[in-house]
Amino acid sequence: MGETVRSGRRGLIAREGELSVAIHKVLIVDDARPDLMNLEKIVSEAGYVTLTATNGQQAVEMSKSQMPDVILMDVNMDQMDGFAATRAIGGDASTKSIPVVLVTSKNQKADRVWAQMLGVKGYVTKPYTPDQILSAITACA
Secondary structure (H helix, E strand, C coil): CCCEEEECCCCEEEECCCCCCCCCEEEEECCCHHHHHHHHHHHHHCCCEEEEECCHHHHHHHHHHHCCCEEEECCCCCCCCHHHHHHHHHCCCCCCCCCEEEEECCCCHHHHHHHHHHCCCEEEECCCCHHHHHHHHHCCC
């Protein structure tokens, strides 16, 4: 049996020969300051490095310049919504492997289907619990 390797404070484990991604840096995107601050608190207290953006355009730019390990993305935002930003990130060769988790108040079946078509790795509806956010992040590893 292979050697066990631990990575980061969250204790993500991979056995030798298995492909695993250690999550370290999380980009949080939301135009509502209270939501952005709440998510940043949950994520940073769990030991992750956090980056923040307040619209989809900033998210696209930061995904290229900062290369986060996971993106938590709101949908309803000015300048560029979360669906458009997710499509742009997924369509760029340099960022397409970054998993996106939508964190949104949009809870219609059509929204979930559209998100799935865009390739999102998770979908968390507001209001959420810290455990839901952290589980969505670790599911991307």
